[in-house]
Every structure is written in C-alpha cells, then in structure tokens.
C-alpha cells in the first residue's frame with residue numbers, strides 16, 4: 262500500500278513525500294491531530310520545490326511564483342485525498358498550507374497544524390538556523406502541505422543528520438533582524454518586512470482614514486498604499502521578503 266501511494270503522489274509531480282505516525286508529530290503549540298480527524302493514524306507530508314521565481318528582484322514576480330506553487334499544492338492534495346478514498350476506502354483530511362487558519366487572539370502566529378513539525382516527523386528535513394525546514398536535496402526552497410488519514414502506513418525514518426550548515430547567511434540577510442535569537446522567529450519584526458500590507462497595516466490605514474477630512478480620504482484612496490492593501494486583501498497574503506529562503510545555500514544548484 263505504501264509504495265502504491267508514494268508512486269501515485271510522486272507521479273503527480275510532488276517533489277517528495279514522507280509518512281509519519283501521528284504520535285511522532287510533536288508540535289506542542291499546535292492542536293492535537295485528533296482535532297482534525299479523530300481516527301487519524303498517519304500523516305502524509307508533501308514537499309514542493311519553490312522555483313527560482315523566489316529569487317526575482319521583483320517581489321511581485323516572486324509572489325506570483327509562490328501562488329503558482331500554492332495552486333498546484335491544493336490541486337495535488339485534493340487528488341491524493343480522492344485517490345486514498347477510491348483505492349483504499351480511506352478517510353483523509355487536507356491540512357492548510359497557510360490559510361485558512363483559526364483566528365484567535367491567544368494564538369497569534371500559530372496555525373492549527375504545523376507543516377514544519379510534520380515534515381520533520383516524516384523524515385523530510387530538519388529545522389535550520391532560520392527556523393524553516395531544510396530538505397537534504399532541495400534545501401530551504403520548499404513549500405509544505407500534508408494530509409492526515411486513518412490508514413495505518415509504515416512511517417519513514419527521521420533524518421539523523423543536521424542539514425543546516427550553520428553559515429548564518431539567513432541571519433545576516435534578514436532585513437528585520439527577526440532571526441537574531443536562535444530558535445525563535447520574531448513575528449512582528451518579520452511581518453514588518455515580509456507582509457507590510459497585512460492585517461496590521463490594514464487596521465492602521467482605516468484608523469487614519471476615520472480621522473481625516475473627506476478631501477484627504479479621497480487622496481488616501483488614490484494612493485498606492487491603499488491599492489497594495491486592496492491587492493493583499495483580495496488575493497490573499499502578499500509576501501515582500503523571501504530572503505531567509507533564498508539566501509540559504511543548501512541544495513541550490
């Protein structure tokens with residue numbers, strides 16, 4: 262069964278796949294896997310290569326490459342779920358790449374399910390100095406998704422060697438100094454650079470808007486800031502920084 266599933270998944274164009282026992286997924290801040298599928302036994306973790314688009318000096322183009330990957334990831338998750346059902350009468354749920362995420366004040370920056378901890382449990386990589394997962398062949402330039410199923414599938418072995426080279430290039434190239442403390446990404450410092458038109462910026466815009474005269478309000482709508490906020494709001498998260506991904510030398514050819 263495992264090889265049949267692996268072959269199907271890789272045949273879709275997924276770059277790598279790993280299997281983990283639910284008990285081996287250890288992400289203390291995330292919810293227990295049973296919250297998503299009470300009869301869950303196995304996590305199937307998927308790796309997708311983030312292509313050279315992420316290096317583009319244009320952040321618009323880098324973001325466009327991310328969206329291409331995200332659409333492909335969604336399509337693969339859906340097809341894999343259908344395959345598990347039709348071939349093995351399995352129950353499975355697809356876990357989000359990023360959003361939707363439960364919105365709670367006491368869980369800022371914590372998703373329902375951690376894709377990184379899942380990938381590490383499934384033997385697909387290790388945490389690097391930048392707190393991202395590094396795949397031994399593809400390096401940091403990967404996107405992660407996962408499915409959870411009630412099928413009992415033999416787990417893959419966790420990686421025993423550290424894939425990070427400890428060169429600190431990610432730390433040096435972080436424009437927000439968000440990685441200065443080892444083992445921690447400072448959320449607000451990262452967001453200021455990576456999502457300058459996210460929720461915080463949106464709130465600030467509307468607070469200022471409320472205090473302005475009708476004439477200034479008209480000007481605010483004609484300003485690029487509003488257009489960028491509107492784009493982020495309509496398309497979804499718009500990243501403006503990929504430095505920790507693109508500066509990591511592991512797996513880059």
Ligand code: B12
Pocket residue numbers: 288289290291357358359360370371372373374375376377388389390391392393394395401402403404405406444445446447448451452455500501502503505506
């Ligand atoms: C919320 C979120 C963010 C937040 C907060 C990050 C955070 N503190 O975890 C912000 C907005 C800052 C963010 C930024 C980025 N993100 Co983000 N993010 C997420 C999301 C949606 C949830 C993460 C989460 O729940 N974290 C909270 C808990 C689970 O983490 P934690 O227990 O606190 O662990 C932290 C540390 O303790 C450390 N850590 C934990 N165990 C260990 C063990 C060792 C040995 C080490 C060294 C560190 C370490 O890592 C964590 C980082 O702070 C995930 C998708 C998902 N659902 O998993 C994507 C995800 C983590 N993001 C991703 C990416 C690519 C980015 C960015 C590069 C943005 C971009 N341009 O794409 C930056 C990189 C920032 C960085 N270097 O850490 C990818 C990572 C891919 C990879 N190669 O690992 C993910 C997995 C999305 C995906 N599906 O592919 N992100």
Ligand code: SF4
Pocket residue numbers: 434435436437438439440446450451452454455502503504505506
């Ligand atoms: S995404 Fe940019 S700002 Fe955020 S941690 Fe990585 S390099 Fe720093």
Ligand code: SF4
Pocket residue numbers: 389390391401424425426427428429430431432508509510511
């Ligand atoms: S840039 Fe260097 S220190 Fe940072 S994660 Fe990659 S290999 Fe590790």
